[in-house]
Amino acid sequence: MPITITDTADEQVRDYVGLTDVALRRRLEPEHGLFIAESEKVIRRALAAGHRPRSYLMGERWLTDLADLVEQAEADGVPVFTGADAVIEQLTGFHLHRGALASMERLPLPTVGQVVAAARRVMVLEDIVDHTNVGAIFRSAAALGVDAVLVTPRCADPLYRRAIRVSMGTVFQVPWTRIDPWPAGVAELRAVGFEVAALALTEDSVPLDEYASRAAERVALVLGTEGDGLSRRTLHTVDQAVRIPMTGGVDSLNVAAAAAVAAWELRVPGH
Numbered sequence: 001m002p003i004t005i006t007d008t009a010d011e012q013v014r015d016y017v018g019l020t021d022v023a024l025r026r027r028l029e030p031e032h033g034l035f036i037a038e039s040e041k042v043i044r045r046a047l048a049a050g051h052r053p054r055s056y057l058m059g060e061r062w063l064t065d066l067a068d069l070v071e072q073a074e075a076d077g078v079p080v081f082t083g084a085d086a087v088i089e090q091l092t093g094f095h096l097h098r099g100a101l102a103s104m105e106r107l108p109l110p111t112v113g114q115v116v117a118a119a120r121r122v123m124v125l126e127d128i129v130d131h132t133n134v135g136a137i138f139r140s141a142a143a144l145g146v147d148a149v150l151v152t153p154r155c156a157d158p159l160y161r162r163a164i165r166v167s168m169g170t171v172f173q174v175p176w177t178r179i180d181p182w183p184a185g186v187a188e189l190r191a192v193g194f195e196v197a198a199l200a201l202t203e204d205s206v207p208l209d210e211y212a213s214r215a216a217e218r219v220a221l222v223l224g225t226e227g228d229g230l231s232r233r234t235l236h237t238v239d240q241a242v243r244i245p246m247t248g249g250v251d252s253l254n255v256a257a258a259a260a261v262a263a264w265e266l267r268v269p270g271h
Contacts, residue, residue, distance in 0.1 A: 002063055002070065005083040008091040013081055015103035016057050019161055020093035022131075026157070033106045035159035037169075039098040040066060045169030046104050054103040056080045059088065062099040069100075106159065109177045112150060112188055119147035120218050120268050122194065124179065126234060127154040127225040128255060134158055135166025136256035137223070142170035144263035149176040150185075150220075183234040190239070194220040198238040199262055200230050201251065205241035212265045221262055223255055 005013055015034055018024045029035055034054060037046045047053070056073055060082050063070055073080050088096050116122055123146050128134055134156045141149055151158060155178075158164075158171045179185040186196050195216035199208075222238060224230035235241060244253065244261055253261065 002080045002082045005081050016092050018093050034103050036161045037102045037104050038161055038165050042169040043102045045172045049172035051104040053078050057101045058082050059096050059099050112179050115148045115175045115177045121146050122148045122220040124150045124220055124222040125155045126152045126222055129156050131156045131160045131163040132166050133256045135163035137259045138167040138170045138174055140260035140263050141174050145267045146263050149174055150179040152182040153180045183237045186237045189220045194218045196220045196238045197240045197242050198222040198230050200241045201243055202241045205243040207245050208242050208265050211242045223259055226255055
């Protein structure tokens with residue numbers, strides 16, 4: 001039976017405390033090996049990817065709408081918590097208009113070699129700190145044929161709630177892992193047959209469409225952080241810098257928009 005929560009200090013629901021507090025979640029979630037999935041679609045995608053729920057937190061009416069999840073949870077011994085809207089909002093820090101949250105167990109990250117073994121198009125996210133941008137890039141990667149995503153050590157967590165939500169759960173669909181150390185990891189990609197290109201405004205960069213017309217069989221495209229772009233060390237390490245030609249006096253796009261353009265341009269026909 002679902003457990004009704006009336007006290008936000010109840011230790012049973014500590015996984016859900018302060019979900020809008022980024023600093024708190026950065027400490028709590030990796031330490032306890034968990035992440036929070038929000039909304040029915042995202043929860044179902046996480047389950048399909050093999051993640052095990054630790055617990056659920058649902059608005060009262062969603063106990064009926066998600067009856068199959070509730071029944072499976074009870075069969076598996078996974079607690080389902082519910083409560084009044086005001087109590088849930090006080091606990092989490094926001095109004096749960098998407099109906100359901102799940103505290104999920106993280107899976108061990110695969111190695112870079114495992115993630116890129118069969119990949120032909122890979123994106124590397126260097127120090128992108130905005131979770132919304134990370135989620136949007138994953139969504140474009142899933143939609144436009146990118147086979148894998150690698151994130152550098154200082155990049156935002158793809159399993160942070162906002163990143164998962166913006167990605168529409170595609171963080172569970174596109175294979176990914178952390179590449180560390182970086183940019184030394186460029187050599188690891190090159191060793192398994194990737195040409196490593198960087199999306200950057202440099203004097204020697206070539207237009208993206210021109211590069212795409214002669215791109216290698218396997219390409220890893222590096223995208224830089226929102227403010228400063230790619231580091232000089234990275235630009236000196238990669239094989240080629242490429243740029244998206246601009247008009248209207250605009251010199252660059254938001255990194256998530258640029259990722260979508262690049263994914264489309266570099267797509268493998270029929271892939």
